[in-house]
Amino acid sequence: MGNKRELIAKRAADELEPYSFVNLGIGIPTLVANYIDDGLYTLHTENGLLGVTSVEEKDIDPLIVNAGKLPVGEALGASYFSSADSFAMIRGGHIDVAILGALQIDSRGRIANWAIPGKDIIGVGGAMDLLEGAKKIIITTNHVANDGRPKLVDECTFPITSERVAETIITDLAVFKWQGDNYELVELMGDSTIEEVQANTTAFYTISNELLQEGKV
């Protein structure tokens, strides 16, 4: 199952433009770092570091962590700054891409990733700011929840994180891109089939001409 997560992360890395500023969320998004070249991309973490890189066990400094409080390294050219400055970067539109996880994504392009109804709502962190301020949002997630229910739904039943549309969705089954009014299925992941996607998706989406022409549908 670890392979599914790696597959999603690797595919997300392909979406990034060289020299972009990227914020990685917790979970699958963190794995994206394994597939990108330090020199080509600059990773931002909202607790106050621009220029995040991986760190070897022997070099861990407990006072250098990412937003998931995990130890990270300092890339060449890195800088540190306060939380207020860090979120000025985010809200001010200076971060090119945020790669985030999601609990639900709906037909209107909205995502829910901070609270579950019926459970205590006691944490939001930087999720709402990232959705508001990053120029582009890539969602990386398993296609269905742990209980097998679709995550791509017609309307979020979990509290939404923002009204802003998430432009790209990458799951273990498929890649969807927002096309102004709806998501379009643009790619099947690995050896997944259109039938699998249809059976596990209740959100509205269209299918790209390329996929139709390839005869996969």
Next chain:
Amino acid sequence: MYLDKLFSIEDALKEIKSNHTLMVGGFGLVGSPLSIIEHLTRHDISGLTVISNNVGEAGEGLGILLRQGKIKKAIGSYFTSNRDVAKYYNEGKLEIELLPQGTLSEAIRSGGAGLGGFYTKTAVGTDLARGKETKEINGETYLLQEGLKADVAIIKAWKADRLGNLVYYKTARNFNPNMATAANYVIAEVDEIVDVGELDPDEIATPHLFVDAIVKSELILMKDGVKSIGK
């Protein structure tokens, strides 16, 4: 001569009273004033409103004060990692005000900069927008967030001179420089204290006018947890 702001932790703590609003620096335990918090656990105070990104971790840092029943209300962005918070909240022992992390940090910055508040697009249309005033600016909806201030801020820095100029370390900076500006009395816990003139003016991140007291750290966060470094 220069005003010497070096205090013992106990002397500096005399400024913290029951029912105070307290800002506490740190992202989890990273950049948190662990020694000041440890001394606070021995004081008979209660009813604190704590403004901090997290309430420490379960039984660590601010998490200890929570277990002692000293905290009445927590204002922050992410309490999920300290499972005690949900427990105390559900038992009616703790009030919570949840803010997006960027709204929290900017509210602290605003409070310290003499601003009544600011408008942000973050959280518009979400559950965290409930009860908040909105305003249309250039055709977009913004939420009003009032600035935050505190009676006392306890923060963590790496180095200080005896005037109270501060230098931070790596991601242990986080909320600390903003909180240094937003309280009536600011206590900075530091690992190294140097003479006035030894810090390069260009490296000072918090100028000394914001700082009322500096204290020497007794506990620091190491790779394998919080350790005592003696006095």
